[in-house]
Amino acid sequence: MIVPEYYYVIVGGGLAGLQLASEIQRNVFFHGKKVAIIDPSLKTENDKTWCFWEKGDGQWDHIVHKSWNKGKFVAKDIDKSLKLGDYTYKMIRSIDLYKELKDQLRRSDNFYFIQDEIEKIDPVTRTAVGKKANYTATHFFDSRPTEAYKNDKNSNLIYQHFKGWVVETENESFDPDVFTMMDYRLKYEDSTSFTYILPITSKKALIEYTFFTPFLTEETVYDEMLTRYIENILQLKHWKITETEKGVIPMTDFPFKKTNSRHITKIGTGGGWVKPSSGYSFRNTEKKVQKIIENLKAGFATTKGIYNRKFRKYDAIFLDVLYNNNELGESLFSKLYSKNSMEEIFRFLDEETGFNEDLKIMLSLYHPEFIRSFFRKL
The missing domain is CATH 3.30.9.10 (D-Amino Acid Oxidase, subunit A, domain 2)
Structure with missing residues (x-):
C-alpha cells in the first residue's frame, strides 16, 4: 500500500479550514502529523467580515476590529434598543484572521500551504485531484460547497x-x-x-x-x-x-450529515456549519472544530455529535415559513426582538437552550404558517 503523502489534507484555507488546522497544530496529540492546506487563493485580501457574540473575553479579542455592547432593531412602528447583557457583539475582518492563523501555522514544519484548486476527492484511493497536482492523505476535510442542497426536493x-x-x-x-x-x-x-x-x-x-x-x-x-x-x-x-x-x-435544512464519509469530512459552509435560520457561522465553526478534535482523539467518527437534531428541526420549520411566505420576515423578526431579551435570543441561536426556553421563543414568533410548516416538515 502506498503511504499517504499527508496525514490530513484540508481543502480550503478559509475560516473553517484555518481554524481546524490551528487546533490540530496546538494539540500535542497531533504532533508530527503532516497537514496540507490547499486553496486556490492566497487569502491576501479582506474579502469578508465575520461578526459573532460571546460573553466576556475571547481568544480572538486581539484581532477584533470593533465591538459593541449595545444594538438596535428598527421596523414599522418599532425602534428598539437591544441590551446585550453579559454579551458583546464582535467584528473581525477576514484579512486579520487569515494573517493571524497563517503566521501561526507557518511556524510549524508539518503544515504546508499549497495554492491549487481541488477538482475532486477519490475516497477509494484517498487522493485529492487538483489542477496542478494530486495529493494523498489518510483523511480529507473538505470545505467546498456541495451542489446537492440546491436540488433537494425535501429541504428548503x-x-x-x-x-x-x-x-x-x-x-x-x-x-x-x-x-x-x-x-x-x-x-x-x-x-x-x-x-x-x-x-x-x-x-x-x-x-x-x-x-x-x-x-x-x-x-x-x-x-x-x-x-x-x-x-x-x-x-x-x-x-x-x-x-x-x-x-x-x-x-438550508438540507441533511449535510449525509455528505460525510469514512475518509472525507465536509466542513464550513460545505458541511452545513452555517446556522440555517440566521446565517451566522463564526461561533458554530469554533464549536464544531473543537468537537472534531475531540472525536479524532477519542477514535470516534469525525462528525459524532456535530449536528443537533432538535435545532435542525427548529431551523427547518422557520426556513419553511420564510420560503413559502417570504414577506413575513419583518413581522417574525419584529416579534423575536421585541418579545425576547438578547440573552435569550443569543442562547437560542447558539443552541444552548432547554425546551422551556425554546418554547418561549417559539410562542413569541407564533403565526398560523408555523403550524402548516410544522406538519410539512414533520
Whole structure:
C-alpha cells in the first residue's frame, strides 16, 4: 500500500479550514502529523467580515476590529434598543484572521500551504485531484460547497445575499457605540430584506443591504438600495465608499450529515456549519472544530455529535415559513426582538437552550404558517 503523502489534507484555507488546522497544530496529540492546506487563493485580501457574540473575553479579542455592547432593531412602528447583557457583539475582518492563523501555522514544519484548486476527492484511493497536482492523505476535510442542497426536493433553501459598503463621511454621522442588527425601513418588494449597520467610528461605518430570500438579484439592486438608504434614511450629504464586500450564504435544512464519509469530512459552509435560520457561522465553526478534535482523539467518527437534531428541526420549520411566505420576515423578526431579551435570543441561536426556553421563543414568533410548516416538515 502506498503511504499517504499527508496525514490530513484540508481543502480550503478559509475560516473553517484555518481554524481546524490551528487546533490540530496546538494539540500535542497531533504532533508530527503532516497537514496540507490547499486553496486556490492566497487569502491576501479582506474579502469578508465575520461578526459573532460571546460573553466576556475571547481568544480572538486581539484581532477584533470593533465591538459593541449595545444594538438596535428598527421596523414599522418599532425602534428598539437591544441590551446585550453579559454579551458583546464582535467584528473581525477576514484579512486579520487569515494573517493571524497563517503566521501561526507557518511556524510549524508539518503544515504546508499549497495554492491549487481541488477538482475532486477519490475516497477509494484517498487522493485529492487538483489542477496542478494530486495529493494523498489518510483523511480529507473538505470545505467546498456541495451542489446537492440546491436540488433537494425535501429541504428548503433561502439565500442570505448581501452587498456592503464601508462609508466614510465628512461630518460625525454614526454612533460608534450602537450597531443596527436589522432596519426594515427600506424593503425590497414582497421580501425579507433589511439594512445592517456596523459603525466603526463616528465618521465611518459598514452598511450592508441584506436579503433572506429564495431568489438572488442583480448587483444593481444592492447599489440602488444602499444609495437610497444612505441618502433618504440616514440623510447623509457628503459620503464616499472606501471598501466593498458582498456574499451569498446558503441557509438550508438540507441533511449535510449525509455528505460525510469514512475518509472525507465536509466542513464550513460545505458541511452545513452555517446556522440555517440566521446565517451566522463564526461561533458554530469554533464549536464544531473543537468537537472534531475531540472525536479524532477519542477514535470516534469525525462528525459524532456535530449536528443537533432538535435545532435542525427548529431551523427547518422557520426556513419553511420564510420560503413559502417570504414577506413575513419583518413581522417574525419584529416579534423575536421585541418579545425576547438578547440573552435569550443569543442562547437560542447558539443552541444552548432547554425546551422551556425554546418554547418561549417559539410562542413569541407564533403565526398560523408555523403550524402548516410544522406538519410539512414533520
